[in-house]
Each structure stands twice: as structure tokens, then as C-alpha cells.
Amino acid sequence: MAVRESSRYLARAVPRAFVPSARQQVFLGRRNVSDEAPSRRLSDQLDELETASSLTTPVPETAAKSFDPVTRAKGRKTQLPRSRYQFRSPKYDRGPLHPHQPPPPSDPSSRLFVPGPFSLPRAQQTYNSTVASDILTLCYVHTPPGFKPPPKAPRLREWDDSSPYHKNRPLRGPRGGDVLRLLRKPIRFNNIPEVERITIHSYVKGAAQENSGWLHVAGMAVQAVSNVRVETFKSKASVATWSIAPGRDTVAVKAEMHGETMYHFLGKLIDVVLPRIKDWPGVKGSSGDSSGNITFGLEPEHVALFPEIEVNYDMYPPKMIPGCHITLHTTAKSDKDARLLLSAMGIPFYGKIVQ
Amino acid sequence: MSTGSNGARRIASLMRPSKLDSSVCRSCQESLGRRNYASAAAAAPSETTTTSSPIPSTSSATTPVYTINAGVVLSRPPQITRDLEPFEKAFHFYQKRLNERLALPFTKYFYYKRGTPADVDWKNKIKERRTPARDIGNYNAYDNDAWNDELLLGSKESEPEHLVEALVQDAESTANATSQDTSKKEEIPRPFSRVTEADKKGDHKSLNRLLSRTLYLLVQSKEGYWKFPSLPIEGDETLREAAERTLSQTAGVNMNTWMVGFHPAGHHVYNNRKPHVDQATGAAIHGEKTFFMKTRIMAGQADLSGSAEKLKDFKWLSKDEIPQYVLPQYYSNIKNMLADR
DSSP states (O other), X not given: OHHHHHHHHHHHHHHHHHSOOSSOOOOSSOOOGGGGSGGGOHHHHHHHSOSSOTTTSOOOHHHHHHOOHHHHHHXXXXXXXXXXXXXXXXXXXXXXXSSSOOOOTTSTTSTTOOOOOOOOOHHHHHIIIIIHHHHHHHTOOOOOTTOOOOOOOXXXXXXXXXXXXXXXXXXXXXXXXXXXXXXXXOOOTTOOOOEEEEEEEEEOTHHHHSOTHHHHHHHHHHHHHHSSOOEEEEOSSOBTTTTBOTTTOEEEEEEEEEHHHHHHHHHHIIIIIGGGSTTOOOEETTOSOSSSEEEEEEOHHHHTTSHHHHHXXXXXXXXXXXXXXXXXXXXXXXXXXXXXXXXXXXXXXXSOOOO | OOHHHXXXXXXXXXXXXXXXXXXXXXXXXXXXXXXXXXXXXXXXXXXXXXXXXXXXXXXXXXXXXXXXXXXXXXXXXXXXXXXXXXXXXXXXXXXXXXHHHHSOOOOHHHHSOTTSHHHHHHHHHHHHHSSSOSSSOSOXXXXXXXXXXSOOTTOOTTSHHHHHHHHXXXXXXXXXXXXXXXXXXXXXXXXXXXXXXXXXXXXXXXXTSOTTSOEEEEEEOTTSOEEOOEEEOXXXXXXXXXXXXXXXXXXXXXXXXXXXXXSOSEEEEEEEEEEEEOTTTOOEEEEXXXXXXXXXXXXXXXXXXXXXXXXXXXXXXXXXXXXXXXXXXXHHHHGGGSOOO
């Protein structure tokens, strides 16, 4: 078969070589008069190039062995002044015209530098290697050549100009409510849904009723679980039975995870914590804010199953370990796509699936 | 919308003369011919013009006839993480040490109560390795020599094996130091090897080989060519049904599989050198077109004993190994639907 195939293609390709091309063959290495100027002479520049890459040349064994930066630094008779080797970023931003500019945040000497990443999380690798391509195949919708999608009514409606007051009014909202839903575009290679961030939120009622210890413990627990600093929030609503007044009592902690931290948390949640919860049916199928963010709650005894809390469980006052709400924010535009993504990642759903 | 009106509309669309060329498949023609309420008004005037035009003839003399095959790309997804590049290892390690320099000191009092065996063990360990982190080697970020945070040539600290060993030994020494029973030595189980028995033996039929790569099932036809399992579509079954039948008829039913979606992920066209005449219909077959459905294997193993095509052999191969087995033309058609890892 291979021989046949190649001969066929050869027979097709040979006459093609002799057909005069419409485009003229141009010699691309064009030379100009200005190239001959001594400053731009190509041969001089080429002479400066090293023939071999420094990475390919092997380092001699003795040079590698004898290199000891600490003894070399200590062996110096006079120590260098600090300013010679340590750069300190300016403390304040004095504007773009100031001569002393801070380095970019990616520079380790910047005050805004955050180290990382420290690993390549397993959940992220699973997403990239398996889940993403499966979602792309699953969500493919075939449109035949020449297909034009039927015209849709505009999302914001015009006024019908029955009244003179309609002039210059902003457009009306959609029928049946004021909520303008997200536009769901067909899923292609460049908009496959993925987990964007995860939020852990914990409302600690005891913090207002009893003492602030509840909030401290909740903050420590959420911080341990999420690996990011928590934010605290005051109550917005008034709950008379719990004697909570708006704006007075600090009642909630929140941690927001992105990137590597997020994928580590997701992996822990899916593979360690959720399978160990007894009689847990899964995430409710009707959960979601209809724009691709799914929330579910964990009871205090479930939060205690996280390995970070389990290793020193004794350090947390047993009654004070908080329950929490976990929100999985995805880039999906509808809950259906978000559920598809999350169930592929390993989060179970139960009950009536609301799309 | 009720089913009755839908069915009536479908019949009407079949009755309507097709204004499309024959290169569009039947199901696509249906969806092109379907009219929405919104587009009905716009499409109405053009309807009269198309009825007068003659229907394009679809005779077998002008359009070449191909056998349509349903192929199955049965794959086992990666089971473990991939091996990191040397640069990634070095980068992650350097970032860990930078983090150690920039982070607040470890809050020992929260994790170890004074006077407990764990506290004594902690004190011994911190003297030895000079830092609370267990995986960054012997390095103290609060020392005068903290600037010396880069690894020297040939050091092993950034290797994942070294990291795992350091963590396991730390856990073992903690377990031994804090346990009541001093006579017994605690053993912390090491993680399983990333290289399996099947890798060492070169067993291409095992699903336990190359755990960090996607494996694809390839079968050898009785002529000796390697390909994905494929069989011609029979009657008016859909591609998905045909693919399911192909899988059960070639690789057996002893597998737990999941077919991803209803659309093919790729296709391969093979042209015969000379069109050969089909005995049953008398049509001249110009070649075959294979459409591949993506499938995942969950459990089980392929079994060729009951295969309809008298297949000789099967192998589970990664993307890198496939070009050694299949023809170059075949590989150039299938390579874009295979995962890199």
C-alpha cells in the first residue's frame, strides 16, 4: 500500500515542479548598498558570535567541584558594601517621571513579588491532558457548509416609540425579568470551560454572639485548608435572633484561590475529603448562579477531614471548627457547562439537574 | 412544540426539492432545510426561484463512491503526572527557596505544644536541617548566608525522588521518635514506582505501561497493517452506533468504555489505485473514508478472539510510538486528533 501511495503522489508532484509559478522566485538574501558600511558589515558581527552554545560545552569536573560561593565570599579581605550587591526597591511609587522606578512585580527584588509556582498540580495536568479535549469533543456542534444561524431577537429591546417620552431612553431589558444572562458562545478550542478560581466562605455566627475566638479559629482553619490569607467581613444583614447588627459585627472569613493553589485545593477536595464524607449524596443538581459558578456547603465535621486540619486536629477547639461554603468559579457561561466540567474533574452531582 | 408538528415539518422538508449540492450529507441537508419562525419570512421569496431550477443530478458516474467506515480511537488517559523538565524542577526549587526567604517565620507554637514528644522531635530536626520546610535541603533563609540560595551543579535536591525520600524519612523519624513502643521500627510506605513491570518487559499489550502517557489501541489487520479498529457502516445506523458495534466486534465486549460525544474527532481517506467493483451492488468503489470516534477505556482489556476481520494482533501505544507501526499517510491523517501526552 505504501509503495503504491508514494508512486501516485510522485506522479502528481513531478509535473507540478515544471509548471511556471505565477510568483517570481525572488532571492531573499537581498543586499543593499548601505550594508557595505563598516558599521553594518555582516562578517564583523558574525565573527563576534561564539561557535558553540555555552550550554552544550561540558563543565570540567574540577571547576564544578572547586566552586564554593560561601568560602569565596568569606575569604574576601574587605567585604563589599551592601549597596553593591543588594538592590532595594523604592518604598513609595513617586510616579512615572521619578528617576527611581520600582522593578516589575515579577522581579524577586520587587516589594510586590510573590514566589511561585512550586509544582505542577495533578488536577491541572488531568484537566489539560484529558478533560479539556473531552469537553471539546462532547460540546462540538456540527454546522454544515453554508449554514447560517437563524437571526436572534436583540437582547435589549427597542421602545416602540408610541410615546414621545421614548426618545433617547436606554433600551429595555429582556422579556420576563431584568436579568441579562451571559451569552453562551459555541465551545471551541479557545473557550473550553476551566476552573477560574475557588472561594471558601465561612459565616461564623458565634463570632458575634460569643467572642472573637470563633473568628480566629475559623480564619486559621480556612487558611490552613486553602493556603492563602483570609479576609474578614462585617455583617451586611441584621439578624435579630443572633443579635447581629449590620456593619458592627465581624462575622465571616473568605479565602480566594487562584492558579496552582486552587488546583491543589481542588485535588485535595475531590480525592481526599469528598470521598470520606459519609452518606454525602453530592452537590445538588440545582446549585449554581446560572452563569457557571457552582456553590456547595461543607459541615464542620467535613472541614475537619482536610489533611491539614487532621494532622493537628488537637490544636483547634473541637466545637469551633467552622463549616463553609465553597464556590467553584468557572469560565463556563452556563451552569450546564460548568457541571460538565466539574463532573469530569470528579465532583458528583445529585438530584434534578437544572440547566 | 408538539411532536406531531415537528414530524409534519420534517416530512414537508423532505418533500421540498433540495436546493443543495450533493456534497452535503443527508443530516446536514435536513438541518439546512429546516426553517425557523424567524427566518421563514425572509426565506419565502427565494422558495419560488429554487422550485423552477432543476435538481442537481447525483449519479454514481460523476461522484466517486466510497465505503464509509466507523473507526474507534480507544484511549486510556494518563494515570500519573508527567515527568518534569529539568528547567521546571530547577525553577520550582528556586521558587521554594525564595518563598522561604520571603515568607513569615514558621509559627511553631501553634503546631507543637511545649513539652510534648513532637516538640522534642521538632527541636532535633530543626537543628539538623535548619529550616521548617522539609523539601528544600539544608538551607536557612534567616541566616547570614541566606543569599546562597542557588543549587550547585550536580546537586540532587531539586529531583522529585529526593523530595519524596526526604518527606518519607522525615515522617519515619517522627513516627519513631514520638511512638511509645521503641522496640518496633515504623515503616512509612514509599510511593509506587513510576515505571511498571510492563515498561521493563516491553509488554505492549498491557494497559499498565507508560502510566504518564495516553495509550491508544491499535490492531493489526490480516494483511499486516496497523490501524485503529474500524468497520464499514451497515444500513442506516448512525456513526455512533456503528462505532459501538465496531468496538464490540473487533476488540470484544470485555471492556468498560465510554464514547465521547456523537461526533467524529478525525477522519482518514484512502483512495484505491483503481476503483474496484462491489460484487453485491455493482458500484465501483473508489476507496474508503474512515471517521474516528473518540472513546475512553475505564476497565477491561481488548480481546481479538471473536473479531470479525480476523485481526492478528493488538497493541496499546502512545502517540510517539504510533508512527513506527502505521503508514506515513495514515499517521499524517490521524496525528492531530491524538493527545500530546
